[in-house]
Amino acid sequence: MVGGGDGAFIGAVHRIAARLDDCYEVVAGALSGNPERALASGTALRFDPSRCYADYREMARAESARPDGIDAVAIVTPNHLHAPVATAFLEAGIHVICDKPLGIATAEGEALAALARDRNRVFALTHTYSGYPMVRHARELVASGAIGDVRLVHVEYAQDWMAEAGPQSAEFQRTNWHNDPERAGPTGCTSDIGTHAFHLAGFISGMQPNELLAELHSFTPDRVLDDHVQVMLRYPNGARGMLWSSQMATGCENALKLRVFGTKASLAFDQENPNELWLTPQGGSAQRLTRGRVRGAAAERATRVPSGHPEGYLEAFAQLYRDAAARIHAIEAGLPVPAETADLPTVDDGVAGMKFIDAVLASDRAGSRWTALDIGSV
Amino acid sequence: MVGGGDGAFIGAVHRIAARLDDCYEVVAGALSGNPERALASGTALRFDPSRCYADYREMARAESARPDGIDAVAIVTPNHLHAPVATAFLEAGIHVICDKPLGIATAEGEALAALARDRNRVFALTHTYSGYPMVRHARELVASGAIGDVRLVHVEYAQDWMAEAGPQSAEFQRTNWHNDPERAGPTGCTSDIGTHAFHLAGFISGMQPNELLAELHSFTPDRVLDDHVQVMLRYPNGARGMLWSSQMATGCENALKLRVFGTKASLAFDQENPNELWLTPQGGSAQRLTRGRVRGAAAERATRVPSGHPEGYLEAFAQLYRDAAARIHAIEAGLPVPAETADLPTVDDGVAGMKFIDAVLASDRAGSRWTALDIGSV
Amino acid sequence: MVGGGDGAFIGAVHRIAARLDDCYEVVAGALSGNPERALASGTALRFDPSRCYADYREMARAESARPDGIDAVAIVTPNHLHAPVATAFLEAGIHVICDKPLGIATAEGEALAALARDRNRVFALTHTYSGYPMVRHARELVASGAIGDVRLVHVEYAQDWMAEAGPQSAEFQRTNWHNDPERAGPTGCTSDIGTHAFHLAGFISGMQPNELLAELHSFTPDRVLDDHVQVMLRYPNGARGMLWSSQMATGCENALKLRVFGTKASLAFDQENPNELWLTPQGGSAQRLTRGRVRGAAAERATRVPSGHPEGYLEAFAQLYRDAAARIHAIEAGLPVPAETADLPTVDDGVAGMKFIDAVLASDRAGSRWTALDIGSV
Amino acid sequence: MVGGGDGAFIGAVHRIAARLDDCYEVVAGALSGNPERALASGTALRFDPSRCYADYREMARAESARPDGIDAVAIVTPNHLHAPVATAFLEAGIHVICDKPLGIATAEGEALAALARDRNRVFALTHTYSGYPMVRHARELVASGAIGDVRLVHVEYAQDWMAEAGPQSAEFQRTNWHNDPERAGPTGCTSDIGTHAFHLAGFISGMQPNELLAELHSFTPDRVLDDHVQVMLRYPNGARGMLWSSQMATGCENALKLRVFGTKASLAFDQENPNELWLTPQGGSAQRLTRGRVRGAAAERATRVPSGHPEGYLEAFAQLYRDAAARIHAIEAGLPVPAETADLPTVDDGVAGMKFIDAVLASDRAGSRWTALDIGSV
The missing domain is CATH 3.40.50.720 (NAD(P)-binding Rossmann-like Domain)
Structure with missing residues (x-):
């Protein structure tokens, strides 16, 4: 370490x-x-x-x-x-x-x-939230065509820890490396949690946008980097999307939420309730799919305990470690990459995230212009 | 009628x-x-x-x-x-x-x-959702300073009734006046439900944006007017906002939702659960405020039955009629406008909505450029 | 009136x-x-x-x-x-x-x-909650066999308005007729809201218990009648049940909740969210059925506005009035009782409620003994 | 092991x-x-x-x-x-x-x-659910007087895994040791999960009943032991309670839920959403207390990751192991039992559970008579 x-x-x-x-x-x-x-x-x-x-x-x-x-x-x-x-x-x-x-x-x-x-x-990148069984199940559902063609992708990641006022907190914010471009990079909130949101959107929807429009903002005068970003997305198939990420969202703990709307059904996931995934057919009734109860190879592989016995963030994190271990064993044994580790985020997802940051910056600097984004086939 | x-x-x-x-x-x-x-x-x-x-x-x-x-x-x-x-x-x-x-x-x-x-x-405009007691309570809370200075306004209004596929539905869509610029006006979803979302955001936040950026979209080739709109908002005080409205949001019934984040607390309202309003202090625990139980003059005036006995859409609508009646009586009696009818949406709110539509159209046609909006002091 | x-x-x-x-x-x-x-x-x-x-x-x-x-x-x-x-x-x-x-x-x-x-x-009895579309839909689902044979019926009705301490409240309680056997009858909470719970359980499950065991209680020394009752139920088909009703349930507004578990699926209804009904198949995923969206003759007859536009308590109440009007018209016209008014609670439901009260009293006085109950074919 | x-x-x-x-x-x-x-x-x-x-x-x-x-x-x-x-x-x-x-x-x-x-x-007994931070916080709140005097304790633990019909399942049930008195003891569902519910009720309320009344039931003819139990409870201070436990509750996963109503406020906990605890003051608004955000020594000691990063069942289980380790270290070092391990369930809680089973059996065999229970000062 x-x-x-x-x-x-x-x-x-x-x-x-x-x-x-x-x-x-x-x-x-x-x-x-x-x-x-x-x-x-x-x-x-x-x-x-x-x-x-x-x-x-x-x-x-x-x-x-x-x-x-x-x-x-x-x-x-x-x-x-x-x-x-x-x-x-x-x-x-x-x-x-x-x-x-x-x-x-x-x-x-x-x-x-x-x-x-x-x-x-092996180069595993800890986009932790992709380790949740219900996130993997969502990805599998979309890939299987269960929700039809994706039309809309809405993702948001909101926290409130930078919204604290007062001198103690200001001190914290000044000294914290998240606000230092030398150590954090050219964006703040965008790279810290926006990239998680961006990864999750691509992971579940199976698509990457080819155009985006963004506005960065900092609500605190003495903050160099953004603490808030909002982005509109366009996808090659005509789908549209929104990404919002903020560390100034008063009252939010770790509110990473994704909705994907397809022609047949929509999905909704909330990281703070990770044992469930909502599936709503067009014109129909919402269904609460639950970890351990729902059938699906991807979810089952990432599940340790029966339904109703909640798993959480640490288990999602452990799943990435477990997947990485399986890949390492395979490589060391001269075997091909195990198919069941396909959900592990890697350095390629990391490059996609960096390109996302670049495009957000470029759009924002151009007055929120639509900006091309070429992520390739992650 | x-x-x-x-x-x-x-x-x-x-x-x-x-x-x-x-x-x-x-x-x-x-x-x-x-x-x-x-x-x-x-x-x-x-x-x-x-x-x-x-x-x-x-x-x-x-x-x-x-x-x-x-x-x-x-x-x-x-x-x-x-x-x-x-x-x-x-x-x-x-x-x-x-x-x-x-x-x-x-x-x-x-x-x-x-x-x-x-x-x-009297010219009352039926922005129905402003008739809900908890919406009025939210407005009162913001006006009282209970959430501090408003930083973020997120509003969305999503339905799925235009997302139906198939010939029957296409027929319906062709003949429906909502898709005919002669009868619906220059926008579709934007004027039909986007104006409701816009009104609600202004009603509760007590602020109007002075700049916006928008993208209109139609997911169906034979549809002339938009069935989907997403908008970024900027407010004079530096606040930011997003407005999303769609009639293609698979699985959504009448999902009008608003969140307002202030420096001290945030509020969240969901029209499909109108008897409650969520108030979350910065760094604290969410509180579920309920109609009939919460104290507040505005909410109490719009309440008919005790807490736990749900009121709904028809009661909100009736509230506008009741407010309008009170104004009519006052005018006919030569009295001033009753203070307790201040929440009634009027022709001025209607003009604000028309200006919103204009700005959305102008921004969209300019490639989603930031566009000024001057609504005045509604 | x-x-x-x-x-x-x-x-x-x-x-x-x-x-x-x-x-x-x-x-x-x-x-x-x-x-x-x-x-x-x-x-x-x-x-x-x-x-x-x-x-x-x-x-x-x-x-x-x-x-x-x-x-x-x-x-x-x-x-x-x-x-x-x-x-x-x-x-x-x-x-x-x-x-x-x-x-x-x-x-x-x-x-x-x-x-x-x-x-x-016509003798209509205003067991209001049976006027909710989703309650009627639940009844229809059970009657249709959609949940299989009923095994368990859990119903509770909890309020907190008698839990207030202090002299003002004590005054209120002394003077209130709900605590006066001359005007309220031999039970307090049991007849005031327990009978609602009892009616709802029978209305949805389609069954009446033939045995019960009960304990009445008053948490306040100066209160003559019960403010709290808990009951175990046995049904002719071997099903079991529980009924709990209290006006001392700190923090509860009007919390009438019913769950029915069948061999194939379970249903759950919460009066404070009356536009939805939860259906969970054995071993499967919960589904949120919604008023206006769910198909079903009984629910549709009791529905005024589309899904996502909440109806509430007043509409449920109005439904009983509407059903009674249809019966009155039929009788005045010499026509048979309209089939679509079959859900209207009548004097017979009232008699069933009185027998329930009698059995609760008898069981309680006998030290919570199992006591027979013969309600007949309501 | x-x-x-x-x-x-x-x-x-x-x-x-x-x-x-x-x-x-x-x-x-x-x-x-x-x-x-x-x-x-x-x-x-x-x-x-x-x-x-x-x-x-x-x-x-x-x-x-x-x-x-x-x-x-x-x-x-x-x-x-x-x-x-x-x-x-x-x-x-x-x-x-x-x-x-x-x-x-x-x-x-x-x-x-x-x-x-x-x-x-050290003799630690894995009543897992007492390892959840919000369960420990609930216990601390009650002990601190935050909810006043306890009046009502409602606990239920419902699963559906025995409700499966069909020959495969019957086979499973015959061979399973949970249905064999030689290996499971004199009760089935009661000892398997009823004791968890009973422990949780005592753990949080800080009280033990001194009287109970129970009915055991088996819904499946070939099952020797109970798959369903319902119990009424009386406490020395006049409080009342109910305990329900079933493995036939169609559609329930691992639904352990507790409500405690005091004179000042009520608490509600649902094991399937263990990162939150609901606190509702008398006549007031429900508050959603969350793990990581709520202040309290007991909860903080049992917390590993910040609020909004869900912990689950395995972490609760690990907490008992961690507490046991701290006690073992203390004993091996000749030190007194560390005060911060006071929440660890021990052999004494196990004895209390056995007495609960005895009283349930005795009451049931006597036709659901009120039966004394003497658990002492656990």
């Missing part, structure tokens, strides 16, 4: 996710650039002191040299380090599980994609 | 609404342009045959001449007739209760507004 | 319900036993002064003698007057629409049933 | 729960009485072959003799083995984490409680 020391939320989440399905042992880390904190954080996690690194390059080198070296690395640093860290480990032959967004520029993302392909290493 | 014969849905609704609070008797009508059907429809409603008119001008003339003539007329015709019919009755000194939208052009709307003012007649 | 003067909630509701579908004119009343208040209340409703009575017997006599006398009377008095008032009007040949419960003793109920039958008069 | 081989659902759940918070390694087991299957199941979990036992007594002996022997054992056998297995391990000085119910008779439960106390070993 690189990053994630000192009680960082997402580092702890990655470790639980790695452990949950018993596919990994977490044994080494460059948890901090400060050697003392790296050692303290690592031994707190029961790493051998020799495997507590203060430099990720050193870690990549040393671990690849050990006979019992790590198979995969989890990258949970601020955004600007994703690409350099991932590059170091891929070059050392180590598989990568990287937090989103992929990085801070499309070019570095494309280089990573090429490198991962070249070295035949 | 003008229009609304032959089992027309909205005509029957107006009649129930007029009756519900015992403020009106429905005694005369030009229910059809065909004299025989006008007579048949009218006598079916127990009108005196002498008061079953085939021509609204004749009705305006005759009723204003009768000692027991009508005080007010309800106009439930297709859009293009709203202005001429209303003009005839206003000129005859008869108060008007008119279905939305106000008409098919801003100019005719402004002329109507001037005429109503000039003749000192 | 007898009773219901002075702003009494239920009197106003009856008048709106009578008006809503344009089946009645409300023209006469004995709104109070005090002549001055009877006159004042009546003229406030625009009754002719000659038709404002202070004595219901006088009203029955006078109205039956007038050529334009009333066809039907609405009885909205305290419980102990239901039977004497209804008797007077039935004997005068006037149809009766009576608030629930039917009275204060089974014997008087049975006498009323006999009298109504003997005089061939 | 004893039991839980061969893909048994609950064995896998225990292993994930043990792993999730990194408090345990699962290293040994008597997963089956068949030596070959015990070895195969164990090695599949990467146990050393020397630690794959076919006899739990042998396992207790051998593990207690090893220097690296297990600290604690998880017991996931059928009910009749809980007591003998737990006895063997307690006698070997090994802490116990045991599935519910505690056993098949009160006497064996009391003996276990005495033994655990005598040997100063």
